Amino acid sequence: MIRTLFLAFVLSFTAVANAQVQVNAGPYVPSPNSVVSDMLSLAAVGPADFVIDLGSGDGRIVLTAAKVYGARGFGVEIKDELVKLSNEAAQKQGVAERVKFIKQDLFKTDISQASVLTMYLLPDTVNMLSDKLQKELKPGTRIISHDYPLSGWLPEKYEQFDLADKVQISGVTTTIIYLYVVPAQVAGRWSATLPASVAKGAATLEIKQQLQKVSGNLTLGVREVPLQEMKLVGDRISFSMPGERGARPHAFTGQVKGGAIEGLVESAGVKTPWSAKLAPKS
Ligand SMILES: C[S@@+](CC[C@H](N)C(=O)[O-])C[C@H]1O[C@@H](n2cnc3c(N)ncnc32)[C@H](O)[C@@H]1O
Known part of the structure; x- marks a missing residue:
């Protein structure tokens, strides 16, 4: 008897849990x-x-x-x-x-x-x-x-x-x-490959994101450069990096494809490819 009641209780509880709670x-x-x-x-x-x-x-x-x-x-x-x-x-x-x-x-x-x-x-x-x-x-x-x-x-x-x-x-x-x-997910640390006209050696792109609001910086060796005018529309990202010693800024555009970004950077009127790969979370 007790076993039957217990079974009935379990079945009705499951039914309630599975019932479609519909929000108007x-x-x-x-x-x-x-x-x-x-x-x-x-x-x-x-x-x-x-x-x-x-x-x-x-x-x-x-x-x-x-x-x-x-x-x-x-x-x-x-x-x-x-x-x-x-x-x-x-x-x-x-x-x-x-x-x-x-x-x-x-x-x-x-x-x-x-x-x-x-x-x-x-x-x-x-x-x-x-x-x-x-x-x-x-x-x-x-x-x-x-x-x-x-x-x-x-x-x-x-x-x-x-x-x-x-x-x-x-x-x-x-x-x-x-x-x-709808914005792509870009938050995190990206390992970037930049043309020599922009920077030589390893480059790390760090992006902070809250939905469409993005900001970031590039670390080139020991130099950390805050990026300007960073914008994300869907999977399209753009930002500019100040040029050294008063030179014109480098204008980056790119397309986010999952854990990769591919695009072009315009420096002194010349466009060159750049790319980045999302580093695994540590
Ligand atoms: C304000 S009317 C908008 C109708 C239509 N989209 C338009 O703009 O002419 C909102 C509709 O959502 C439906 N609705 C409300 N809650 C819903 C739900 N949980 N799932 C599906 N439809 C729902 C209502 O029955 C209603 O027809």
Whole structure:
């Protein structure tokens, strides 16, 4: 008897632990059509893009991305009737081959396929997604958030305007669209190979990073040189290194490919390749 009760308790506990705890990320409030166009053009969506809308409502963002911009993609939505409506609209609009809508919790959706990710969700939800966006999205993926920013992230661009349609949604006319670009992971110590025109001998590039905010220095032998204007947009990094004795600075650009950076450094008008490899963590 006791054994049976214990077994029942264990089974019910497991069932509760496995139950889908679903966070409501916001009520169904569609983005006005003009804002949908603004969101997609701020992200510069094109035929090569795969657009994912988190909480896709009636599907208008992904449908417009397919119909007007030739993109592919999917939307996830918790409300059955909206998923059905969106898939029917995709059929009617002749884009069902390229887009689909799935009944799924957005927090449990694999978003790694996105080249553009859109959302119009409650402010807390947007921030709850921050780690997921960093972990799952490829560097260079554009994120568009309607009205609510991702705290700690630096927008690449944002547009603010007044729209009468918004009064019935949010009580004010103000509308803001944020564009973020997912940064590559560059923090750490890199062993750099530089052309002789920049430095001879071993060079170590040290980068500090907090999302898109980066700073760093180059150690050349015993000389430590603070780098200037370091910028990271997706997988593209750039910075400048002051020239010696009043010479013009060396302008570095590079592309991050996992544990390697490859690029060009421009010194006195001449461009030469440089590269760096991420040193294993000690
Ligand atoms: C503000 S509406 C945005 C609709 C659409 N993205 C747009 O901009 O027109 C938010 C949508 O997210 C859906 N939603 C809320 N929580 C969700 C969750 N956990 N998973 C999937 N969808 C969710 C809601 O049902 C609602 O349709």
